Amino acid sequence: xxxxxxxxxxxxxxxxxxxxxxxxxxxxxxxxxxxxxxxxxxxxxxxxxxxxxxxxxxxxxxxxxxxxxxxxxxxxxxxxxxxxxxxxxxxxxxxxxxxxxxxxxxxxxxxxxxxxxxxxxxxxxxxxxxxxxxxxxxxxxxxxxxxxxxxxxxxxxxxxxxxxxxxxxxxxxxxxxxxxxxxxxxxxxxxxxxxxxxxxxxxxxxxxxxxxxxxxxxxxxxxxxxxxxxxxxxxxxxxxxxxxxxxxxxxxxxxxxxxxxxxxxxxxxxxxxxxxxxxxxxxxxxxxxxxxxxxxxxxx
Numbered sequence: 001x002x003x004x005x006x007x008x009x010x011x012x013x014x015x016x017x018x019x020x021x022x023x024x025x026x027x028x029x030x031x032x033x034x035x036x037x038x039x040x041x042x043x044x045x046x047x048x049x050x051x052x053x054x055x056x057x058x059x060x061x062x063x064x065x066x067x068x069x070x071x072x073x074x075x076x077x078x079x080x081x082x083x084x085x086x087x088x089x090x091x092x093x094x095x096x097x098x099x100x101x102x103x104x105x106x107x108x109x110x111x112x113x114x115x116x117x118x119x120x121x122x123x124x125x126x127x128x129x130x131x132x133x134x135x136x137x138x139x140x141x142x143x144x145x146x147x148x149x150x151x152x153x154x155x156x157x158x159x160x161x162x163x164x165x166x167x168x169x170x171x172x173x174x175x176x177x178x179x180x181x182x183x184x185x186x187x188x189x190x191x192x193x194x195x196x197x198x199x200x201x202x203x204x205x206x207x208x209x210x211x212x213x214x215x216x217x218x219x220x221x222x223x224x225x226x227x228x229x230x231x232x233x234x235x236x237x238x239x240x241x242x243x244x245x246x247x248x249x250x251x252x253x254x255x256x257x258x259x260x261x262x263x264x265x266x267x268x269x270x271x272x273x274x275x276x277x278x279x280x281x282x283x284x285x286x287x288x289x290x291x292x293x294x295x296x297x298x299x300x
Contacts, residue, residue: 031292038288044281048274052101055094062087062095063246071264081266083256089270095248096271100278103163103242104229110168112222115175116214120206122176123183134180137173145170146235153241163242167229175221182214216293224286227279234275250275 032038055062060078066086074081080089122133140148152166186192192209230250236242237251245252250271257267 032288035288035291037284038292041281041284041286041288044277045285048097048278048281049101051094052097055091055098058088058091058094060088060091062091062248071260071267073264074266080270081264083253083267084260084264089253089266092248092253093250093271093274096250096253097274097278099243099247099249100230100233100275103160103167103233104226106164107167107171107229107233108222108225110164111171111225112175112218114168114172116179116211116218118172119176119179120183120211120214123180124187124202124206124210130180133176137176140170140173146232149232149236150239150241153236158236158241158244160243163233163236167232170232171225171229175218178217178221179214182217183210186210186213220286220290220293223282223289227282227286230275230279230282 032042064087066082069078069082069086070084072078072082072086078088078090080093083089083092118133118137122130148170149166152170153162156162156166187210192205195205195209233242234249234251234254237249238255240252240255243249243252253271254268254275257264257271260267
């Protein structure tokens with residue numbers, strides 16, 4: 001009896017997969033820890049998410065108006081000071097993290113879903129469908145993103161749902177172009193041609209053989225797009241087209257503090273600094289994921 005057919009051989013064969021998975025995870029984790037910018041980005045992202053999750057634990061009410069404490073400078077009771085309504089800025093920054101992260105994650109999910117669906121169909125089927133999708137993408141990318149968002153929000157009216165949809169619809173084009181480029185290469189690979197020659201339906205080929213080879217790129221695009229989504233949401237809220245009072249939003253807080261910039265600069269500086277750190281964290285983490293998922297870098 002050979003070793004492969006013996007109980008010991010079978011047990012070893014079943015253990016190969018988990019051991020290999022653990023070793024690959026260990027190598028990936030070691031490479032990530034050696035990526036200093038990625039570690040910094042991961043820490044900043046963790047702090048942003050933790051701030052949003054821990055916001056309800058704040059001892060202050062983010063919406064309670066206390067005029068007797070209006071425009072107080074940073075202190076032990078109010079680490080970031082208070083605004084012109086006496087509301088604790090640190091608490092509103094924490095609740096602003098909840099709002100900004102919610103909008104950015106949901107809008108990016110919409111953008112990635114639409115871009116992936118249209119990019120897969122355009123790249124795999126080609127022809128007139130490919131031309132139509134790419135022309136729509138060209139039209140979308142021809143307009144500056146912020147101006148297009150302003151036009152959409154001004155037309156439909158400011159609301160949370162409108163933010164989700166508008167940010168998602170505006171951001172699909174770049175994802176679609178990336179996915180299409182990947183699919184054009186993948187559909188000519190030997191394993192896809194072989195499955196197609198066996199008569200497998202198109203939906204099976206796309207779902208089981210094409211899409212899994214695009215997932216790593218989608219993860220990078222999603223993570224890097226979160227920072228841009230936070231900036232877009234903050235810009236719209238700054239202009240009054242995003243979060244509406246009294247909702248705590250980083251962009252709206254900066255806008256409200258402009259009239260008091262000399263007397264109470266902490267009104268705008270605190271949310272502005274938080275936006276900078278959050279966007280920097282997502283960008284650094286996205287760059288690290290792109291480097292780690294690059295097949296050429298994997299062998300180094």
